[in-house]
Amino acid sequence: MDVREHLKYGIHKFQTEVYPKHQQEYIEAANKPQTPHTLVITCSDSRIDPELITQSGPGDIFVSRNVGNMVPPYGEMVGGISSVIEYAVSALKVQHVVICGHSDCGAMKALLKPESLEKLPTVRRWLRNAEAALSVAKEIATPDAMLPSLTEQNVLMQMNHARTHPSVAGAIARGELSVGGWVYDIEHGDVKIFNEQKNKFESTLGAGA
Ligand SMILES: [Zn+2]
Numbered sequence: 001m002d003v004r005e006h007l008k009y010g011i012h013k014f015q016t017e018v019y020p021k022h023q024q025e026y027i028e029a030a031n032k033p034q035t036p037h038t039l040v041i042t043c044s045d046s047r048i049d050p051e052l053i054t055q056s057g058p059g060d061i062f063v064s065r066n067v068g069n070m071v072p073p074y075g076e077m078v079g080g081i082s083s084v085i086e087y088a089v090s091a092l093k094v095q096h097v098v099i100c101g102h103s104d105c106g107a108m109k110a111l112l113k114p115e116s117l118e119k120l121p122t123v124r125r126w127l128r129n130a131e132a133a134l135s136v137a138k139e140i141a142t143p144d145a146m147l148p149s150l151t152e153q154n155v156l157m158q159m160n161h162a163r164t165h166p167s168v169a170g171a172i173a174r175g176e177l178s179v180g181g182w183v184y185d186i187e188h189g190d191v192k193i194f195n196e197q198k199n200k201f202e203s204t205l206g207a208g209a
Contacts, residue, residue: 022057029058036062039088041081041158042100043069043107047186050100062088068107068154069099070129074164082165089167095177097162100191101155102184108150133157148183152201155181155194 001009019026036059040050044065054061064084071081088094101108107127110116111134117124133153141149159179162168171177181194183201192201 025057034059034062034092036060036088036092036094038062038096038098039064039085039094040098040100041065041069041071041084041162042184043067043102043105045102045105048100048102048184053184053189053191062092062094064088067123067126068105068130069101069158070107070126070154071099071158071161071165072129073161074166076129085162085165086167089165089171089177093176096180097168097177098180098182099155099158099162100182100184101151103148103151103186105147105151108147108154111150112146129161130154130157151183152181152194155183159194 038054038060039062040054041064042048042050044067048065050056050061050063062084064081066081071085072079074082085097089097107123107130110120110123111127111130114124117127130150133150133156136153136157137146137150140153159181162179163172168177168179172179181201183192184190185192188205190203190205192203194200195202
């Protein structure tokens with residue numbers, strides 16, 4: 001099937017099968033200002049579905065995606081992600097910002113294999129936002145564990161970068177915002193959440209509510 005037909009088929013299926021079941025929810029969402037509780041910053045990878053894995057409906061989560069779920073430190077560049085953070089935190093008053101990395105991330109793999117970026121100069125420059133995470137992973141991980149370690153260290157690094165944004169720092173100081181880190185394991189449906197006390201990512205599989 002032609003890609004455009006494939007997409008239209010999906011839209012039609014949404015309109016005839018999904019929308020009718022949730023019509024009231026959509027009408028309500030469309031007729032009041034959005035008040036998402038969380039800003040999710042995750043990778044553009046097509047295998048991640050933030051609404052699905054958090055079972056969120058319209059209006060629940062504000063989502064921003066980019067290659068490698070990165071947040072340049074404040075002042076480095078004004079762009080999509082810095083505007084998203086400022087808007088979500090200062091205007092929408094989200095209570096939580098979560099950086100969500102994932103298994104088998106192409107951006108993390110490229111960091112470990114820089115020669116693969118020869119023909120991708122823009123991506124190569126963007127990935128500099130994770131260079132410090134790469135240094136840490138190289139110090140602490142065995143070669144076998146390099147990719148998962150880098151994925152975790154990148155999430156932690158981007159959490160730190162997020163805290164350099166004045167809107168985030170101010171809201172944290174007022175006790176109105178927290179910053180969290182997740183790693184989504186696509187194969188197993190696990191979402192590992194960073195536990196600050198224990199200084200490690202913990203599986204949520206079988207954890208219950
Ligand atoms: Zn990725």
